[in-house]
Amino acid sequence: MLEIAKADILSRLAFDNPWWEEGSTGKVAFEDTPRRKYFEPFQAAILDSSVRRALVLMGPRRVGKTVMVYHSIHALLHAGVEANRILYVSLETPIYTGLSLERILAMFQEQFKHNRHAKLFVYFDEIQYLKNWEVHLKSLVDSYADCKFIATGSAAAALRLKSNESGAGRFSDYVLPPLTFAEYLQFVGRDEELVAEARQGTRITYTARNIEELNAEFVHYLNFGGYPEAVFSETIRANPGQYIKSDIIDKVLLRDLPSLYGINDIQELNRLFTTLAYNTGNEVSLEALSASSGVAKNTIKRYLEYLEAAFLIRRVERIDNNARRFKRAMCFKVYLTNPSMRAALFGQVEADSPAMGALTETAIFSQWQHSQSTNLYYARWNSGEIDIVSMSSETQGPQWAVEVKWTDRPYKARAELDNCVDFAGRHPLLRQPILMTSRTVTDSELIYKGVSFQFQPASLYAYLLSANLLRQLVATAGRKPVRSTSPKLAG
Numbered sequence: 022m023l024e025i026a027k028a029d030i031l032s033r034l035a036f037d038n039p040w041w042e043e044g045s046t047g048k049v050a051f052e053d054t055p056r057r058k059y060f061e062p063f064q065a066a067i068l069d070s071s072v073r074r075a076l077v078l079m080g081p082r083r084v085g086k087t088v089m090v091y092h093s094i095h096a097l098l099h100a101g102v103e104a105n106r107i108l109y110v111s112l113e114t115p116i117y118t119g120l121s122l123e124r125i126l127a128m129f130q131e132q133f134k135h136n137r138h139a140k141l142f143v144y145f146d147e148i149q150y151l152k153n154w155e156v157h158l159k160s161l162v163d164s165y166a167d168c169k170f171i172a173t174g175s176a177a178a179a180l181r182l183k184s185n186e187s188g189a190g191r192f193s194d195y196v197l198p199p200l201t202f203a204e205y206l207q208f209v210g211r212d213e214e215l216v217a218e219a220r221q222g223t224r225i226t227y228t229a230r231n232i233e234e235l236n237a238e239f240v241h242y243l244n245f246g247g248y249p250e251a252v253f254s255e256t257i258r259a260n261p262g263q264y265i266k267s268d269i270i271d272k273v274l275l276r277d278l279p280s281l282y283g284i285n286d287i288q289e290l291n292r293l294f295t296t297l298a299y300n301t302g303n304e305v306s307l308e309a310l311s312a313s314s315g316v317a318k319n320t321i322k323r324y325l326e327y328l329e330a331a332f333l334i335r336r337v338e339r340i341d342n343n344a345r346r347f348k349r350a351m352c353f354k355v356y357l358t359n360p361s362m363r364a365a366l367f368g369q370v371e372a373d374s375p376a377m378g379a380l381t382e383t384a385i386f387s388q389w390q391h392s393q394s395t396n397l398y399y400a401r402w403n404s405g406e407i408d409i410v411s412m413s414s415e416t417q418g419p420q421w422a423v424e425v426k427w428t429d430r431p432y433k434a435r436a437e438l439d440n441c442v443d444f445a446g447r448h449p450l451l452r453q454p455i456l457m458t459s460r461t462v463t464d465s466e467l468i469y470k471g472v473s474f475q476f477q478p479a480s481l482y483a484y485l486l487s488a489n490l491l492r493q494l495v496a497t498a499g500r501k502p503v504r505s506t507s508p509k510l511a512g
């Protein structure tokens with residue numbers, strides 16, 4: 022049996038790294054596409070030589086990980102890094118099957134006569150296709166102190182599991198979530214057209230220039246806006262269900278998770294996910310899930326962990342009106358990490374669709390998943406519920422609360438605010454005002470039964486929330502934000 026010749030491997034490496042021949046003036050794939058706001062802190066982490074770690078870029082399928090890698094390479098070349106010091110390898114390419122990372126790196130070093138102390142930038146794309154990748158990558162980090170290794174992968178569950186198990190002290194995880202609403206508006210070129218910002222000292226506020234148009238774009242975002250490729254492709258936008266379901270959901274459910282965890286009954290997993298997707302934004306219980314999906318409760322617990330690790334869903338725990346957590350959390354809320362997945366499975370929504378309330382709540386939570394430091398819960402008791410409650414890690418009490426609506430009705434039907442009044446009365450340290458999202462109403466301070474409320478359109482809140490979180494992300498990289506700043510995240 023013939024083995025793949027070394028010359029053929031080197032030929033493929035040269036094909037995947039055209040800058041070796043063309044240098045910094047050569048065209049890099051995707052260099053003309055917009056950069057995500059996550060790029061700046063990602064590139065800063067790559068350039069940080071004070072930490073001897075590989076950077077592992079994780080995230081769900083089709084959110085732009087490979088594109089961000091090419092943007093990184095383009096930035097290195099234009100910063101003066103020699104082209105032959107940058108290696109890109111896509112490990113899903115068949116010719117690399119069976120080759121170790123060490124062997125590929127050795128060929129690269131030999132090709133350009135790099136010694137072991139050469140400062141190199143090495144990108145391993147889709148690293149999950151290499152068996153025991155974490156062992157190989159850790160060995161490279163230990164052996165080559167002056168090389169910066171960057172790995173990406175779409176099988177998020179595998180990457181998270183393996184990096185935690187074997188990469189302690191040698192890997193830094195970097196998560197790239199779906200597009201935020203602020204990024205979506207930027208990508209379609211309508212952020213400054215639809216949202217106005219005003220400075221008042223250090224404070225920046227946002228207002229909608231045209232709430233109807235902003236709401237229309239918000240509905241588009243719910244249907245397909247979480248995926249950069251869908252935003253730019255008319256073909257995909259015309260049929261986002263086929264693209265999102267076949268290329269994203271099915272590959273995770275039918276291939277990634279079964280191969281990672283030895284799941285035999287794929288249809289069972291698929292039924293559970295379909296049930297969860299339909300109920301995004303709603304409270305569910307293990308008993309109800311078991312009854313509706315036909316999956317045993319113990320199996321459901323395992324599947325929920327897998328689906329969360331694969332960035333498909335997020336669970337939010339419940340507290341009562343006294344802000345106490347339940348010892349046995351049998352009920353919880355479930356959210357798709359990207360609301361576009363529900364539209365792909367069950368059809369696109371319109372502004373007046375019955376599912377808009379739940380999808381609006383899902384979209385708000387999908388912005389919050391970009392924050393790594395906020396402890397969010399929902400409160401439910403016999404006579405009421407509040408959708409989002411932030412708990413202080415110091416006082417263990419509520420800091421602020423948000424009730425998510427896609428309707429203007431509570432602004433006039435004030436009795437619908439009674440549950441918030443009840444909750445606020447039990448927690449005097451709760452920051453005021455309580456934020457109520459609406460469809461079109463804006464009111465900075467409404468007083469009802471002694472409690473202060475702020476009304477803000479849900480689409481605008483989704484924008485400012487994502488803009489502020491991204492501003493903080495960019496700030497951690499020590500760079501000035503391009504746009505989108507505000508001192509408060511929660512209104």
